Amino acid sequence: MWGKRKNLNTAQTIIPVFALGVGVLIGYLIFHKKEHQATFTTPPAVNVENSFTHINPLSGCMDICGKEFIMRELHWFRHDLDTYIEKIKAKQSDIHVSYYFRDLTNGMWIGINEKDEFSPASLLKLPIMIAAYKEAEKDIGVLGVKILYNAKEFSGVSEEAGVKKIDGEYYSIEELINQMVDYSDNAAALILMKYFGEDKVAAVEKAFNISIPPNATNTTNFVRIKDYASIFRILFNASYLNKAMSERALTLLSHASYKNGIRAGIPDSIEVAHKYGVRDVHDASGKLVEGYQLHHFGIVYYPGKPFLIGIMTRGGTKEQKEQLVRDLTAITFKNIDRQIKTSDTVLSIENH
Numbered sequence: 001m002w003g004k005r006k007n008l009n010t011a012q013t014i015i016p017v018f019a020l021g022v023g024v025l026i027g028y029l030i031f032h033k034k035e036h037q038a039t040f041t042t043p044p045a046v047n048v049e050n051s052f053t054h055i056n057p058l059s060g061c062m063d064i065c066g067k068e069f070i071m072r073e074l075h076w077f078r079h080d081l082d083t084y085i086e087k088i089k090a091k092q093s094d095i096h097v098s099y100y101f102r103d104l105t106n107g108m109w110i111g112i113n114e115k116d117e118f119s120p121a122s123l124l125k126l127p128i129m130i131a132a133y134k135e136a137e138k139d140i141g142v143l144g145v146k147i148l149y150n151a152k153e154f155s156g157v158s159e160e161a162g163v164k165k166i167d168g169e170y171y172s173i174e175e176l177i178n179q180m181v182d183y184s185d186n187a188a189a190l191i192l193m194k195y196f197g198e199d200k201v202a203a204v205e206k207a208f209n210i211s212i213p214p215n216a217t218n219t220t221n222f223v224r225i226k227d228y229a230s231i232f233r234i235l236f237n238a239s240y241l242n243k244a245m246s247e248r249a250l251t252l253l254s255h256a257s258y259k260n261g262i263r264a265g266i267p268d269s270i271e272v273a274h275k276y277g278v279r280d281v282h283d284a285s286g287k288l289v290e291g292y293q294l295h296h297f298g299i300v301y302y303p304g305k306p307f308l309i310g311i312m313t314r315g316g317t318k319e320q321k322e323q324l325v326r327d328l329t330a331i332t333f334k335n336i337d338r339q340i341k342t343s344d345t346v347l348s349i350e351n352h
Helices: 010-018 025-029 077-089 121-138 142-145 171-182 186-196 200-206 223-238 245-255 318-340
Strands: 068-070 094-104 108-110 146-148 170-172 272-282 286-300 308-316 346-350
Touching: 077 094, 077 108, 077 223, 077 245, 077 318, 094 223, 094 318, 121 186, 121 200, 121 223, 121 245, 121 272, 121 286, 142 171, 146 171, 146 318, 170 171, 171 186, 171 245, 186 200, 223 245, 223 286, 223 308, 245 286, 286 318, 308 318
Parallel strands: none
Antiparallel strands: 068 346, 094 108, 094 308, 146 170, 272 286, 286 308
């Protein structure tokens, strides 16, 4: 049944799982037709021993002390967002969007259709990453464990981007986490879920209120934008993973290779830790039978005023939704940028 996760105790069980469409998380990871395949060699270096640049400076002063936060309350800018969404819907009535913004310095937030539910798709890879890093808190050596890649076990796995792996080669846990997050690699996600166990992944999902409902399928809408956005907020505040692992997670997310959506709406000079997810369902002939969904979440590290943005969409074409996400992000950024440039209220975090 879709609502019950299968226990992947042996590598040989992976193929029938895909063939039968059993296991909710796996269903969410394999629905894509292959669009392109990235070549992955060395994962980006992540050294967080003495450097915390992505988590909340207020969670503790280390080398981030001396940074400044702009604490002034932002003014609402929802009207600009609503005006744009109404304009888009007038042209494409089947497009539906949820939007979430949160100022990470003082908590002001804006939600549009924030109670609506969507299919999470590849967004479910983040709980796998968090489960892995939770284990690494106990033993950092787990990230160096190497696992043999057997291509035959993944012949039925399609990739939305993916990483070309070599049959018979060993890949470390850290490499697989990088592949899964940076390139949204499905095979890497399955290997990691098998290694760490579905119970640990399910515990993370439960903690973030995104547990997969009973009898769900890969077309089931069950994730609300505000719930999923909490993953980024909690990583930023280092309140689930410790500081080192939260920093590691956000550093990795800031290296994500996806350049559309939120990333395209923010100037290249400003760092963004982000994750996207897409979902489309085709029949045997390749015809689209279930509406395309595109979602994107991220922390934008605007100097002195980091903020969280999440956008979930369905209906219309991929290109229309990518533009929608990009434009809503650009509207958000312009409002923040305009307000901050007229702000003179700054909190300096000093060393004590």
